[in-house]
Amino acid sequence: xxxxxxxxxxxxxxxxxxxxxxxxxxxxxxxxxxxxxxxxxxxxxxxxxxxxxxxxxxxxxxxxxxxxxxxxxxxxxxxxxxxxxxxxxxxxxxxxxxxxxxxxxxxxxxxxxxxxxxxxxxxxxxx
Amino acid sequence: xxxxxxxxxxxxxxxxxxxxxxxxxxxxxxxxxxxxxxxxxxxxxxxxxxxxxxxxxxxxxxxxxxxxxxxxxxxxxxxxxxxxxxxxxxxxxxxxxxxxxxxxxxxx
Numbered sequence: 001x002x003x004x005x006x007x008x009x010x011x012x013x014x015x016x017x018x019x020x021x022x023x024x025x026x027x028x029x030x031x032x033x034x035x036x037x038x039x040x041x042x043x044x045x046x047x048x049x050x051x052x053x054x055x056x057x058x059x060x061x062x063x064x065x066x067x068x069x070x071x072x073x074x075x076x077x078x079x080x081x082x083x084x085x086x087x088x089x090x091x092x093x094x095x096x097x098x099x100x101x102x103x104x105x106x107x108x109x110x111x112x113x114x115x116x117x118x119x120x121x122x123x124x125x126x127x
Numbered sequence: 128x129x130x131x132x133x134x135x136x137x138x139x140x141x142x143x144x145x146x147x148x149x150x151x152x153x154x155x156x157x158x159x160x161x162x163x164x165x166x167x168x169x170x171x172x173x174x175x176x177x178x179x180x181x182x183x184x185x186x187x188x189x190x191x192x193x194x195x196x197x198x199x200x201x202x203x204x205x206x207x208x209x210x211x212x213x214x215x216x217x218x219x220x221x222x223x224x225x226x227x228x229x230x231x232x233x234x235x
């Protein structure tokens with residue numbers, strides 16, 4: 001059974017730092033790209049960052065670029081999000097999600113999307 | 128950046144009825160990179176549809192997706208009580224994902 005378990009969420013002061021972790025199990029972790037997606041209270045989903053399976057290519061939303069750093073440790077089946085210079089608008093539930101990659105049927109290929117999600121880690125930025 | 132606009136914001140229907148949810152992109156996107164998710168209160172999102180029309184594993188066949196170019200649709204043929212939730216569309220392009228703002232499907 002695929003499981004993604006986030007940890008590290010807490011209350012932090014504006015300007016502070018925090019590191020989220022996501023422990024993966026039930027699948028071959030280094031076969032898949034991974035992403036972080038956040039959801040502010042009562043709001044929609046916002047993709048935050050993604051990383052390829054070897055960990056040498058990363059992507060960021062403009063809203064977090066140069067403040068957040070995504071990384072992974074394939075030996076530990078873990079995904080991380082280092083968050084610096086935190087702002088009130090970073091307050092959200094942070095989900096880690098597996099990117100399912102490409103699926104090719106008999107006629108065509110398509111991107112699978114985010115096929116597994118954790119339950120989220122709550123981050124509150126407040127003084 | 129590509130913007131996804133979902134309509135309506137809220138859809139009020141009764142169990143057994145048909146639901147049609149729309150997702151419109153600000154520019155043409157590849158249907159291969161269009162997905163739909165369902166989210167219930169207090170739960171993580173769940174993948175329903177990928178590649179615009181391919182149901183994810185375990186998703187009932189009352190859920191179907193269609194569309195191309197800039198206009199995409201999620202259809203639920205006969206609503207079950209457990210289908211009342213928020214639905215998000217998502218696209219992948221230029222190495223980043225974008226979500227629509229969501230459609231809340233509520234019981235009438």
